[in-house]
Amino acid sequence: MSKKTKILLVDNDVDFIDLNKAVLENSGFDVVVAYSSAEGLDRVRFEQPDLIVLDLMMEKHDSGFGFAKAMKADPTTKNIPILMLTAVGSETGMEFSQELDGYWMKTDDYANKPLLPEDLVKKINELLAKSAKE
Amino acid sequence: MAETASILVVDDERGIREGCRRILMSEGFSVDVAENGEEGLKSTKARPFDLILVDLMMPVMSGLEMMEQVRQHDPEIIMIVITGFATIETAVEAMKHGAYDYVPKPFTPDQLLAVVNRGLEKRRLTLHAQKLMEERDQKLLEVANEESKIHAIVNSMADGIIVTNKEHQLVLWNPAAVKMLNLDKKLEAGKDIGETIQVGTLINLINKALSPDSSQYTAISEEIELANPDKRILMANVSVIRDKDGQDLGVVSTFRDITALKELDQLKSQFVSMVTHELRAPLSAVEGYLSAYLSGAAGNDPHMNRQMLERAKARTHSLLDLVNDLLQFSRLESKKVERKKELLDLTDILINTVELLRNQGEANEITFSLDLPEKLPLVEADRSEMEQLFTNLISNAIKYNVKKGKVAISAGPTNHYLSIKIEDTGIGIDKEHLKSVFDEFYRICGPETRYITGTGLGLSIVKRIVESHFGFIEVDSNAGKGTAFTVKLPIKKEL
Numbered sequence: 265m266s267k268k269t270k271i272l273l274v275d276n277d278v279d280f281i282d283l284n285k286a287v288l289e290n291s292g293f294d295v296v297v298a299y300s301s302a303e304g305l306d307r308v309r310f311e312q313p314d315l316i317v318l319d320l321m322m323e324k325h326d327s328g329f330g331f332a333k334a335m336k337a338d339p340t341t342k343n344i345p346i347l348m349l350t351a352v353g354s355e356t357g358m359e360f361s362q363e364l365d366g367y368w369m370k371t372d373d374y375a376n377k378p379l380l381p382e383d384l385v386k387k388i389n390e391l392l393a394k395s396a397k398e
Numbered sequence: 399m400a401e402t403a404s405i406l407v408v409d410d411e412r413g414i415r416e417g418c419r420r421i422l423m424s425e426g427f428s429v430d431v432a433e434n435g436e437e438g439l440k441s442t443k444a445r446p447f448d449l450i451l452v453d454l455m456m457p458v459m460s461g462l463e464m465m466e467q468v469r470q471h472d473p474e475i476i477m478i479v480i481t482g483f484a485t486i487e488t489a490v491e492a493m494k495h496g497a498y499d500y501v502p503k504p505f506t507p508d509q510l511l512a513v514v515n516r517g518l519e520k521r522r523l524t525l526h527a528q529k530l531m532e533e534r535d536q537k538l539l540e541v542a543n544e545e546s547k548i549h550a551i552v553n554s555m556a557d558g559i560i561v562t563n564k565e566h567q568l569v570l571w572n573p574a575a576v577k578m579l580n581l582d583k584k585l586e587a588g589k590d591i592g593e594t595i596q597v598g599t600l601i602n603l604i605n606k607a608l609s610p611d612s613s614q615y616t617a618i619s620e621e622i623e624l625a626n627p628d629k630r631i632l633m634a635n636v637s638v639i640r641d642k643d644g645q646d647l648g649v650v651s652t653f654r655d656i657t658a659l660k661e662l663d664q665l666k667s668q669f670v671s672m673v674t675h676e677l678r679a680p681l682s683a684v685e686g687y688l689s690a691y692l693s694g695a696a697g698n699d700p701h702m703n704r705q706m707l708e709r710a711k712a713r714t715h716s717l718l719d720l721v722n723d724l725l726q727f728s729r730l731e732s733k734k735v736e737r738k739k740e741l742l743d744l745t746d747i748l749i750n751t752v753e754l755l756r757n758q759g760e761a762n763e764i765t766f767s768l769d770l771p772e773k774l775p776l777v778e779a780d781r782s783e784m785e786q787l788f789t790n791l792i793s794n795a796i797k798y799n800v801k802k803g804k805v806a807i808s809a810g811p812t813n814h815y816l817s818i819k820i821e822d823t824g825i826g827i828d829k830e831h832l833k834s835v836f837d838e839f840y841r842i843c844g845p846e847t848r849y850i851t852g853t854g855l856g857l858s859i860v861k862r863i864v865e866s867h868f869g870f871i872e873v874d875s876n877a878g879k880g881t882a883f884t885v886k887l888p889i890k891k892e893l
Contacts, residue, residue, distance in 0.1 A: 279683035279709055286696035286706070321675070378682030381690045 268294040271388065272311060274304035274331065275319035275349070284317070287381035288388070301331040308341050315392055317384070319377075320350040332372075345395040347387055348374040403518050404428045404446070408438035408464065409453040409480060414503070418451060421507040422514065435459025442468050442475070449476040449517050451501070454488065462495050469496040474524055476517040480505075558632075558653035562591050564608060564646045578653050580626055597622065600634060600651065607636045607649050621656070630657045672839045676720060676854065680713040687713075716853070723855040726786065727838075730862040737780040737866070741890055744784060744818065745774050748807055751788045759796045762803065769808040776891040777816055779867050787863045788820070790856040791883050795822035797850050798881070815869070815886040822882075827875040835873060836861040860885075 271293045273281050278299070285295045296311050298304035301322055308316065316335075320328035328348055336342045373391045375384070405427050407418045419429045430447070432438035436459045442450065450468065454461035465477050479492040479500040489500050498520060501513050552559060558575030562568060568589050576585065579597055586594075592601055599622045607618055617637040624630045632653045639647045687710035690696045691703055752766050759766070795805040799822050809818040827835060827842065834840045839854035841847070860883075864871045869887040 277679055277683065279680075279713060280686070282709065283683065283686045283690060283696070283706065286702060287690050290695060290697040378678060378685065381686055381695050382693055385695070 268292065269315070269392065270294040270296065270311060270313040272296050272298065272304065272307055272313040272316045274298045274301065274307075274316060274322075274328075276300060276322045277319070280319070284381050284384055287385060291385050293388075301327045304331055305334055308335055308344065309338070312341070313344060315388060315395075316344055316346045317388070318346050318348050320348055345391050346372045347391055348372065349377050349379060350374055402426060402428045403448040403521075404430070405514065406430045406432060406438060406441055406447045406450040408432045408435065408450060408456070408461070410434055410456045411453070414453070414480065418510065421510055425511060427514075435461060435464035439464050439467055442472060446472065447475060448521050449478065449514060451478050451480055451514070452497075453480045454492065455482065462492065465492070465495045465497060474521070474528070476521045478513055478517050556654075560591075560595070560651045560653075561648060562604060562651070563648040566591050566604070566608065568594055569648060575653060578624075578630070578632055578655055580624070597624065599623070603634060603636045604649050604651060607638045608646060622653075630655060631660050632656065669838065673724065676839055677717070680717045680720070683713045684710045684717075720853040720855070723853040723859060726859055727855050727862075730859065730866065737783065739778050739780055739867075741776045742779045742781060742784065743774055743776055744779075744788075744809065744816070745770055747781070747784050748788060748809065748818070751785060751792055752805075752807065755789065755792050755796060758793060759799070759805070762796075762799060762801050764796055764799055764803050764805055767804065767806045769806065771810055774809055775811050775816055775889040777867070777887045778890040779887065783863045783867075787860055787885065788818070790860050791820045791885070794856060794883075795820050795824065795881070797852070798822065798847070799824035803880075811889060811892075812886070814889055816889050818885045818887075820883050820885075821880065823880040826877040826879050826881055827873070828877050832873060832875060836871075 269292075271288055273284055273288075273295060274297075275281050276299055281297045281299070285297060288295045296307055296313060298307045304316075304318070307313075318328050318331055322328065328350070332346055332348065335344070335346070373387065373394070375387050379387075405422055407415055407422075407429060408431070409415045409418070410433055415431045415433070419431055422429045430441055432441050434456045435452075438450065438452065439459065441447075452461040452465055456464075461479065465479075468475060468477065477497045479489070479497045480503060481488055481492070481500055482503040492500060498517050499513050501510055552570065552572045555572055555574055558578040559570070559572045560568070560575050560579075561570035568585060568587055568591055570587070571581075571585055575581070579595060579600070581595060591604060595601060599620070603618055603620055603622075617635055619633065619635045622632045622634050624632065633656045634651060634653050636649055636651045638649055641647055687706040691706050691710075696702060696706065748770065749768065752768060756766060792805065792807070799805065803823040805823075806821040807819070808821075809816065811817070825844075825847070831840075831842050835842075836857050838858045840857075841852060841854045861871055864885055864887070867887055869885060871886070872884045873881065874884070875881040
């Protein structure tokens with residue numbers, strides 16, 4: 265691999281970021297991080313990562329949706345796949361639906377938190393493979 | 399007439415007077431006599447008689463005149479005329495004046511007794527009828543009272559009630575129902591409920607209760623959501639009333655406004671979901687660190703691995719803090735807290751709290767200053783809650799401080815309150831966050847606070863403690879310069 269695959273982690277939980285950054289770097293990824301959606305949007309444009317791991321619940325319980333919407337509206341970033349992490353379903357009864365969230369669900373993926381670092385690596389690889397095909 | 403009947407004989411002829419008396423007394427009647435009309439009138443006014451025998455032709459006051467007057471004050475008395483001129487004319491005249499019957503002179507004892515007994519029988523029947531009438535009136539009054547009682551009860555109920563018959567017509571309702579269901583104020587009994595009540599869900603419920611296959615129901619309870627005029631939730635209970643043969647008579651629907659309960663319920667669920675989130679975040683971080691350590695997913699650098707374990711330990715500790723705060727919080731929330739309030743001098747509590755927390759500030763070289771007057775006015779407070787209150791505030795002042803920062807504690811009376819000010823030279827709080835700092839689980843996320851562990855409950859506990867002691871708390875802050883919390887507690891004993 266001439267250039268490492270670049271992952272952007274967006275989460276307000278510092279431990280989640282520190283831990284997964286270490287694990288992903290150990291798995292050969294280049295990792296950049298952001299601790300809020302605002303910071304994340306800046307980083308997306310600036311870093312142009314190959315994939316984004318995005319936490320749904322940050323400043324607000326659905327901050328991730330706003331992030332995804334803003335990102336997919338920007339032609340320079342709209343093709344970057346998002347792996348959305350959520351604990352929403354089990355906490356608020358809110359569920360993802362293809363119909364409502366289809367604008368990003370089509371190409372992208374989501375996973376439920378909590379999620380072990382090993383499983384995150386697996387998910388990322390799957391999504392990268394799926395996006396490469398399309 | 400259980401008692402002896404009393405009879406008055408009024409005649410100016412002594413022979414007739416005494417003769418009548420003897421005949422009647424021998425029959426067991428109680429008998430009085432009078433010589434003329436005036437005397438007779440006086441007697442009837444002195445005590446009541448069942449019957450009077452009156453001679454028409456008397457001096458001083460004639461029999462007719464006397465009868466006229468007696469009837470005025472005792473309309474039920476039986477009057478029998480004794481007359482020597484047994485003509486139809488006199489009899490008719492006497493009847494006109496209220497006489498019941500007459501005895502022509504001369505008469506035999508049997509004739510007299512026959513007339514008297516007939517008169518007394520009439521009196522007995524009249525009195526009986528009167529009594530029955532009084533009883534009936536009383537009963538009617540009672541029924542009317544009962545009805546108005548039920549009316550009053552139904553109308554004063556906080557729950558709404560609507561009664562419908564099996565023809566789906568409105569029978570009874572109360573103002574609470576009118577208000578809850580936002581009905582037209584001019585309701586009419588007998589109107590079809592479908593036309594009067596524009597609440598589809600309720601009509602469906604009533605129809606369901608009255609449908610032929612409803613025999614399995616005795617009552618249906620369901621929540622009804624109303625959108626007009628504002629969003630409200632009613633708990634409707636629809637009961638079918640049946641006669642002894644099981645035939646439907648109608649439906650009684652009651653409503654209770656449970657909007658406030660529902661809101662409370664929702665707040666509680668929100669709180670539970672926040673708590674779950676707050677508990678899960680540190681737990682999954684700990685699990686992640688341990689799992690990565692065990693699998694070597696983060697590599698084999700011993701320094702990195704040690705760091706992961708240390709973070710796991712720190713998160714475990716913060717989890718314990720959170721559980722403690724939650725316990726404290728629910729204790730304060732339950733309002734059943736038994737406070738051991740005593741007259742307290744806060745001086746020692748403030749000094750001890752600073753000493754206990756001093757080493758927390760060592761890493762950042764925080765310096766402390768305590769500015770207390772020689773003696774503080776006393777407050778009435780729970781000692782352990784005061785310790786918790788100042789521990790939370792001072793430990794925040796340490797945690798959110800900068801390297802070589804200062805924590806200044808001062809206290810003194812202002813008006814009727816004791817003010818305790820805890821000031822730091824830390825990172826401060828932005829204006830937009832200031833009003834929310836006392837909210838549960840409100841934590842400000844920023845680069846400076848990222849590695850500070852906290853439960854998000856410390857300040858809400860502080861606020862609850864202060865308020866349960868009838869005090870208040872103020873916060874003043876400049877981002878980048880520092881924050882000051884001022885607690886004001888009512889002074890119980892001035893110096």
